[in-house]
Amino acid sequence: MTSDDPISGRPISPARQALAHVMARTGLVPESKEEPEVLRRLARALEPGMQDVADEKYRHILCVVRQKKWISRLLDRTRRSGRVWIMRAEIEQAVAGITDPTADDAALERALAPVAEARLREYGTSPRAAFEAVQADLVDTGRVLSPVQTDLLLMAIAVAFGLGADDPFLETARREESRRQSTTSRIEKVARERREQEEQHLRTWEESLVPFSEVPRLLHCSSREALRWIAENRLPVARKVLESGGRERWEFDPTALVALRTQLPEWRRGSGRDGAGHAGGPGGSGGPGGAAPHAPDMGRKVANAVIARVAALDRYAAHFRTARALNRRITLVTGPTNSGKSYTALNALAQAESGLALAPLRLLAHEFREALAARGVEASLSTGEERILVPGSRHLAATVEMCPFYSPVDVAIIDEAQMLFDTDRGAAWTAAIMGAPARHLYVLGAADCIPMVRRIAELCGDPLDEISLERKSPLRAASQPVRLADLGSGDALIAFSRREVLDLRASLMQHGKRVAVVYGALSPEVRRAEAQRFNNGQADILVATDAIGMGLNLSIKRVVFASLKKYDGRQTRDLSVQEVKQIGGRAGRFGKHETGVVAVLAGAGSPSFVRRQLEADPELPADLRPFVQPDVDIVKAVASEIGSQSLYGVLARIHRAVLRKDDPNYRLSDMEQAFAIASALEGVEGLDLSTRWAYAMCPVDDRDNGIRRLVGWAADHAAGRKVLPPGSGHLPSAERAGREELERAEKRHKRLVAWRWLALRFPDFYPDREEAEDTTRRLNDWIESVLRQQSRARRTQKF
Structure with missing residues (x-):
């Protein structure tokens, strides 16, 4: 029987009556903003015809409703206190176990303590391993602990592992961490000073350069001889500057020219034998000043005798x-x-x-x-x-x-x-x-x-x-968009970010689909395992980024674009003809499907765009100059020429002088990351130029603070200390893992990739490769286990 509200005269709902009864008994009154959610949960909890619930049920409902507020309070408390290593997942786990709806801050902290301690123990088998693993995860997210935060973390680890306040671990770790932070500060300071020195050195050098008109005077030769020796790559052109009107000015290092005077007699004797000589790669257009002839044709093969002593990038083929x-x-x-x-x-x-x-x-x-x-x-x-x-x-x-x-x-x-x-x-x-x-x-x-x-x-x-091949099976564009619910077996859904892939995966799972995923942050082993799940029918649908456009053998019947635009690192733009053809061409694998179909997801764009791109001729790039960059031999040669062992200085010289931006045949590759690593390494003593170049080529992702970690490893290497392989860190059960845990594991895998890359080059300083390979396999297996989970509903920050 439903009562009426004495004021409005309208019937009072059973849930509201139940709330009145249980509030009277327990004295627990929900806040006004909590009341609607409490009433909804009470309504679901009431048995048919009932107007009351048990006190414990009401307490549980209040706790569930208050969890969001408690999570926010604990997040705020942990961040304010400097405990940034405590993650939201731990706080959620702690709050989920609270049974007292009146829990205050002290009660929240008591609930969090055992969860946080357990997680610290799971980070490593020893306090030292746990400390290093937590720090590595924090560096990935851009967090660097202050001395106070470091001490808090060390004490938390000591408590988690049951150590006393006088345990030697604490004092040793504090001392080593103080040394590390001092070393880091010194490296950064020295790096700044040396960069400034190299930049000043470069400016001084540029100011010392002379035009072609000065070359005959410095070498005591004729202009004709000087031009011939430039064509033979005997005289190095220090810098080529494009002037207005398309004319090119050649500049020369007077010190380098004077040093070559002793070789002039031999060059003159050999001029009849070597002729004009060519350097195997192209030179610049124009000449030294307006009156000089065009630079020689450098496209022909040449004997080693006339190859430039410095293989400049504008003669790269040589x-x-x-x-x-x-x-x-x-x-x-x-x-x-x-x-x-x-x-x-x-x-x-x-x-x-x-x-x-x-x-x-x-x-x-x-x-x-x-x-x-x-x-x-x-x-x-x-x-x-x-x-x-x-x-x-x-x-x-x-x-x-x-x-x-x-x-x-x-x-x-x-x-x-x-x-x-x-x-x-x-x-x-x-x-x-x-x-x-x-x-x-x-x-x-x-x-x-x-x-x-x-x-x-x-x-x-x-x-x-040249051999041009045609596709073995036909490929066509679908005439209509495809709804998400209509995706089926053999379909590949293409997005252009990790987040989009995981969001689409979650949506498809809600429709009861079995899903495999492929995106760039996954290791090759995991990508291959996911591809196999799709190919053998264990997954109905593949959700992937354009990482599938290269290499994986996939039995795709239909490719469906979830977006016809992508962010390319600089701007959001339409997919190019080649991208649509490369990705869409994965549909209709020969011998498996008679025809490949390329479609677009409903609401993501027009099918006519896909059809036009598939039918279009290849796009001719505006710039057909191949990208080039130095290798270790070129780096060492330039270093020798400029008299510097600074990698930053060498790269700056290459960037500013060796290959000008409008060279007619080549263009310099984007070396921004190599520059950044070289710059950061300037403060590390004890590494030769070749070793620095190897570090500059190491595959790191600076979005995860990879350069900072790399410099730390390099500093240990330079000091003669071993760099032990990164661990797998804390890995919760695959069934409980969410996006945060998955992303953290992917970043740990990146660390191992960089470490293993360096271990191949410097095995004496990067030992225990087998341990690193075992950790890599463990991470890959865990990530693949997470991606295989098909039964969980989508939740906030979860799949």
């Missing part, structure tokens, strides 16, 4: 002496996805006595190795993180950056040549295509790489054959 000495032939094989580009090249490679297969990803290097093994050829493997040496093998599968430039082979393959246009990694493809020491080089890629590969072949003086 740097690869082994390749230039071979009678190379290049075959360019282009075609869309699913056109069989690699089949012929792999057969030729397998039949050759020696060979090299270069892939863009470690995963694909493994696949090349497996493809060779299937053809009866055992190959070694070389990637940034691992080496597998097969005794007696004369074949190698490697990532592009690991191309060996000094050991000639009969046949080489370089895959995904459209990466030449990538501002970050394009220089590696330039170097590989120019420098691969193969008598027959197969270059594989999409059609838009054709003009760039032609340009590189011309610069190298290598003959080029």
Whole structure:
């Protein structure tokens, strides 16, 4: 029976009556903003015909309603007190166990303490390991502990591990941490001072340069001789400056010119034998001042005797002496996805006595190795993180950056040549295509790489054959958008950020779909495992970023774009023709699906856009100059020339003087991160130039404070201390893991990638590689277990 409100005369709901009864008994009154939610929960809890609930049930409802407020209070208290290592997940777990709705701050802290202590113990098997793991996670998020916060963390770890206040761990850790912070401060201070010195040195050098008109006077020669020696690359041009009207001014280092005077008699005697001489790579256009002739054609092959003593980047092709000495032939094989580009090249490679297969990803290097093994050829493997040496093998599968430039082979393959246009990694493809020491080089890629590969072949003086392949199965654009609920088995849904991928995964799971995911932050092993789940039917739908556009073998029936725009690091723009073709071309795998379909998700854009991009001709890039960047040999040569062992100074000289921005043949790669690492390393004593360059090339992500961590490792290396491998940290059960825990594990994996990369180069200072590999496998297995969880509903910050 329902009572009426004596004031309004309207019936009082059973939930409100129950609330009145239980408030009278317990004295617990919800706040006004809590009351609507309490009433909703009471209504769900009431049995039919009942108008009251048990006191304990009411207390539980109040606790659940107040959890959000308690979480906010604890977050505020932990942050204000400096306990930034305590994560929201721990606070949520602690609050979920509170049964007293009147809990005050002291009660909240008592609930949090055992949860926080347990998590600290899970971070490592010892207090030291836990301390280092917590710090590493904090650095990933951009947090650097103050001395007070560091002491709080050490005391919390001591309590968690049951240590007394006089335990030696505390004093030792405090002393070591004080030393580390002092070292970090000193490194940063010295780095600032040395950068300023190098910049002043560079300014002084630039001010000392002289025009071409001064060269004959300094060398005691004629202008004609000076021009001939410049053409022969005997006289180094220090800097080329483009003036108004397109004229180019050449400037020279007078100190370097005077040092060459003793060689002039030999140059004069040899001029009849060497002729004009050419330097194997292109020079600048224009000449020293307006009256000088054009710079010589540098496209022909040349003897080593006339290669410049400094292989400047505007003569880049000449740097690869082994390749230039071979009678190379290049075959360019282009075609869309699913056109069989690699089949012929792999057969030729397998039949050759020696060979090299270069892939863009470690995963694909493994696949090349497996493809060779299937053809009866055992190959070694070389990637940034691992080496597998097969005794007696004369074949190698490697990532592009690991191309060996000094050991000639009969046949080489370089895959995904459209990466030449990538501002970050394009220089590696330039170097590989120019420098691969193969008598027959197969270059594989999409059609838009054709003009760039032609340009590189011309610069190298290598003959080029071209083969164009058609797609083996037809590809068409869908006429209508696809609703999320209508996605089915064999569909791949494409987004362009990790967050979007995980949001779409959660939405599809709410529709009862089994989902696999692929995105860039996942390791190659996890990506491969997720692809296998999709291919063998354990997952209905694949949700992925454009990471699927390269390499993974996927049995996709239909590609559906969740967005037709992407943020490329600089701006949000429409997908390019090549992106739509490369990603969409994954649909309709030959032998599995007769036709591939490319569609767009409802509300994400127009199907006509997809159709136009699929039907469009390849887009011709505005700039066809290949990207280049120095390698360790060029770095050392420039350092010798300028008389400096500062990597920052060398890179600054290269950036400012060696290759001008409008060079007609090459453009400098985006070396922003290498510059940043070199700059930070200026304050680290005891590392030679080659070692600094290796650190500058290490794959770190500065969004996770990777450079700061790298400098710390380098400082330990320079001091002769071992750098132990990063641990896996705290890994909750896969069933309880949310996005925060998953992202933290992905960042830990990145740390291990960088550590393993360095361990291959400096094994004496980065020991215990087996432990690092075991930790990597453990992280990969845990991440894959998390991604396999299919039964959980979407929650805030969860899947």
